[in-house]
Amino acid sequence: MSDRTLSRKAAIAGIGQTEFSKDSGRSELQLACEAVLAAITDAGLTPSDVDGLVTFTMDTSEEMEVARNVGMTEVSMFSRVHYGGGAAAGTVLQAAMAVATGVADAVVCYRAFNERSGNRFGNMTGRITTLPPWLSWYAPYGLMTPASWVALHAHRYMERYGVTNADFAPIAIVDRTNAATNPGAWFYERPITFEEHQQSRWIIEPVLRLLDCCQESDGGVAVLVTSTERARDLPNPPAVIAAASQGATFDSEMMTSYYRDDLTGLPEMGVVAKRVWSQSGLTPSDISTAFLYDHFTPFVLMQLEELGFCGRGEAKDWATVERLSLGGELPINTSGGLLGEAYIHGMNGITECVRQIRGTSCNQLANVEHALVTSGTGVPTSGLILSTL
Amino acid sequence: MSTRLAPTITQDTAFFWEGLKTDQLLIQRCEGCGSLRHPPRPMCPQCKSLSWSAIEATGRGTVISYVIPRHPPMPFFDDGYIVALVELDEGVRLVTNLIDISAEDASMGLRVVVRFERFDNDLVLPLFAPENIR
Known part of the structure; x- marks a missing residue:
């Protein structure tokens, strides 16, 4: 491996979060501050030890507002990542690069919002008075929700490979089963059956039913990244960043990449896959558990194919409940994912994989060595592989 | 209108x-x-x-994907409206609505032709209807 690699130079040493709810009752800035401070404390550090901050372009909490609330004294690096939920692992990539190059010593990545009680992504009408230029090709035709953008793409995949909505049920069932034993999950103790999935109402026919769509949630999540060397001496076992990459390709749009020859894959995730496998030197069979961004179930199947867990068009047969459950070949979304635990824009998938590496998940797996995390799909995206020391 | x-x-x-x-x-x-x-x-x-x-453009093309958004209800749209991705015969694609067809009859590969539909505020949108009923 070249000296220029990012692999294993940085680690996640602290994680923090608020409770996940449908109505937090407080400001997004307060949620951000609570999560950031919790991550710093979990790492055994103080705010004056932190000199970097990274968040999503979409986040409403300014870096300097967070810094002054938490009491950071000197910040040398602040950055934001674009493209909605595609940013999640990208924030950790930014932090890891800063730490690996000595630009910063300890960087906190955060995301906090009231996505259920405040501005809901699925309900833009009434909020938008002037359409942004890209949305002007879709909104006049009533294509105005993330579910509908994803479904128009996914329907083409379904047609190509003979996939039906019933083939998405295993993803929802596994997520909700895992959430049922996670006391922090919104759907704690509320698993679902195949029949319930199939009886849930259409959101976007004939692609997405209600139980194929992630929750809308209020909450905040933060992670603290520092050098692997320093993380060794901190209180919690580090989750070493074995690989991190963003991914975009020619003709990528924000959820509406309809103009490429092939609408049957997620090429952005293909870039992430290529980069994280080569950066880490690992292969899909090395992965102990994965958090696969599950805003909408069809794109979980397509991710399995892009990441190389199975071949093109094979996910509908490969992605069985047995294989993806705790104790299976590839347990996914062990906290319940965005469908079952909460929708914190993918950041709660990173924290769950850190817990799996530490051995502290409420659905802890045996012998976890490498955990894969992906971010929002259908958008320019990102991914991570976290490993034990 | x-x-x-x-x-x-x-x-x-x-x-x-x-x-x-x-x-x-x-x-x-x-x-x-x-x-x-x-x-x-x-x-x-x-x-x-x-x-x-x-x-x-000739205004003729083929439906290469479509969806029927059911929820949430959208202002200006009746339930059952169809959003389609049409590939024009010239080779480029655009998102549009299918008209003069019921949701049950929408299908992949359907041949369609443009209809210029007029709305308030001088807006004209290129919507598409099945080719065989023009």
């Missing part, structure tokens, strides 16, 4: 929306290499030319 959310028109896209007002479905054509592109943008990714003109 009814209403739709009005597009935001930019220097790069004005010709498309203007063309609709005279019942023309225009496609941007690179003056450098002749390739067609949609949605409109200033530079040709193939030859990098900034020079372009517009050709009038």
Whole structure:
């Protein structure tokens, strides 16, 4: 491996979060501050030890507002990542690069919002008075929700490979089963059956039913990244960043990449896959558990194919409940994912994989060595592989 | 007449929306290499030319994907409306609505033809109907 690699130079040493709810009752800035401070404390550090901050372009909490609330004294690096939920692992990539190059010593990545009680992504009408230029090709035709953008793409995949909505049920069932034993999950103790999935109402026919769509949630999540060397001496076992990459390709749009020859894959995730496998030197069979961004179930199947867990068009047969459950070949979304635990824009998938590496998940797996995390799909995206020391 | 959310028109896209007002479905054509592109943008990714003109599409194409948004209800739309991705015979794609067809009859590969539909505020949208009923 070249000296220029990012692999294993940085680690996640602290994680923090608020409770996940449908109505937090407080400001997004307060949620951000609570999560950031919790991550710093979990790492055994103080705010004056932190000199970097990274968040999503979409986040409403300014870096300097967070810094002054938490009491950071000197910040040398602040950055934001674009493209909605595609940013999640990208924030950790930014932090890891800063730490690996000595630009910063300890960087906190955060995301906090009231996505259920405040501005809901699925309900833009009434909020938008002037359409942004890209949305002007879709909104006049009533294509105005993330579910509908994803479904128009996914329907083409379904047609190509003979996939039906019933083939998405295993993803929802596994997520909700895992959430049922996670006391922090919104759907704690509320698993679902195949029949319930199939009886849930259409959101976007004939692609997405209600139980194929992630929750809308209020909450905040933060992670603290520092050098692997320093993380060794901190209180919690580090989750070493074995690989991190963003991914975009020619003709990528924000959820509406309809103009490429092939609408049957997620090429952005293909870039992430290529980069994280080569950066880490690992292969899909090395992965102990994965958090696969599950805003909408069809794109979980397509991710399995892009990441190389199975071949093109094979996910509908490969992605069985047995294989993806705790104790299976590839347990996914062990906290319940965005469908079952909460929708914190993918950041709660990173924290769950850190817990799996530490051995502290409420659905802890045996012998976890490498955990894969992906971010929002259908958008320019990102991914991570976290490993034990 | 009814209403739709009005597009935001930019220097790069004005010709498309203007063309609709005279019942023309225009496609941007690179003056450098002749390739067609949609949605409109200033530079040709193939030859990098900034020079372009517009050709009038035949208005015929094929449905390559479609969905029926059921929830949440959208202002200006009745339940059962169809959003489609149509590939024009010229090779470029656009998102549109299918009209004069029920949701149950929508299908992949359906041959469609443009209908210029007029809405409030001088807005004209290129919607598509099944080819065989024109």
